[in-house]
Amino acid sequence: MKEHAGAAPSAGSRVSGAPSAGSRSSGSPSGGSRSSGGPSGGSRDAEQRREQMLRAALDVIVERGYADTRISDVAERTGTSPALVIYYFKTRDQLLTEAIRFSEDAWYAEYLRQTAQIPTAAGRLAELIANVCLPGTDDEPRTYWLMWLDLWALSPRSQGAAAIRQKSDERWRTTIRSIVLAGQEAGEFAQVDADDFTITLAAVLDGLAIQIGVEDTEVSPERAYELAMRFTAGQLGFEWKPAARRARKRGR
């Protein structure tokens, strides 16, 4: 762990120009979006390798935690060398923050995919909350929250982490608020203040997420789901019955 936000004189190197080692480094070669550092603009191979590394990094972050994730771990998992990882990401922090951003985007995309069909706002909200709490088929929400635990802890001191966190939180709240507004317009929900409710629900979910992440014995995923739903239904004034055992379809 390093970074120490902007101030840092040394590390600051990235960015600016300094082509340094191989490749003209950062100065995006082709399409701007090609994210930072890394090799060329993106032969298919390169792009795949990048993603492979991001996924590997994510795995390691979940397993060992951000602070203990080493470049060599990622290199091993991708069957490459530490040098190549640096070749693609310039710095460790670059790699790790990009990995988190990557995961965030993937989660959100998956959420959209999943709720696209659901007709009622209440249904979408329930699905959202289920996604936060209940383990699905493949990838448990717990691993996802583990990453957030790290992200939150990092944010106060890392510019990069703070930026990701903010953007994600913004999106998260916007998502909730939209559902609430839609539900109110449709007459499904009571006319509470959408902003206040959004922040409060987000807080409830974050709080429960922590407990799920640390696996507190008092707060099982099921209980978390039930409490969150009860709170939501209560505030928005819609009916909700603690369906015994809900069958979650897909993970994420």
Added chain:
Amino acid sequence: MKEHAGAAPSAGSRVSGAPSAGSRSSGSPSGGSRSSGGPSGGSRDAEQRREQMLRAALDVIVERGYADTRISDVAERTGTSPALVIYYFKTRDQLLTEAIRFSEDAWYAEYLRQTAQIPTAAGRLAELIANVCLPGTDDEPRTYWLMWLDLWALSPRSQGAAAIRQKSDERWRTTIRSIVLAGQEAGEFAQVDADDFTITLAAVLDGLAIQIGVEDTEVSPERAYELAMRFTAGQLGFEWKPAARRARKRGR
């Protein structure tokens, strides 16, 4: 950052159930459990030095984060040498986890002191929530939450952190529940399920605490306080007016 939980052969210091290194935390000075190499039983001086180091460690943890807190930082702040810090705490993790425990105990003690006089359950709950959100005179709750952000992130992989977290969460919930039960007995509060309410309120507070910790622009301490109080008053059915500017007395 290190530790790697249980398995670790070396650092295993924390040892089985043993009280582990120095001080059974705050309490008694001489207390038996000398265990690991620490310094003697506890000349007044030694005990003070210990505490001085714990406080210094706390400061550094807040400033740089747990992972980036070095023994030498603590040594510098106490005007001593790294060797001395190790002399007192045997290992870095020992020092850091003890520091967190120390802070936790202090916070709780301070809370008890502060609410001892308050007659109504609603008043005590409001004070508790204010303590969580609003900055007091001296020490901002934000710094306190910064520590928790680290603690949460550490817990999934560090036995020591997990233990502290669990104990603290337990105490935290017990505290809330007691107030609720007292309030219900006194007829101040509605008869909601105390356990469910406790977990939900704890989640709301944790969630808001995160936002306060990361200084989210949408969630100012004041807003957090108000939302938390509104939720609480709403659930427990007692009157609460968003008193404009509350004058916080003492920090912690």
Added chain:
DNA sequence: AAAGTTTGACTGAATATTCAGTCTAGAAGG
């Protein structure tokens, strides 16, 4: 289309730094 050239992907072996944790020996004081 063979020969020559550029370029991006990639690696093994340094290098440099950063720390946790020793070790040794000196001061304090009872």
Added chain:
DNA sequence: CCTTCTAGACTGAATATTCAGTCAAACTTT
């Protein structure tokens, strides 16, 4: 002088990052 404290110099183990090139495929040139 024996115990408790304390500092300074060190060791040892990580690691992030850099270097100096290798290799093969894609482009040129003739």
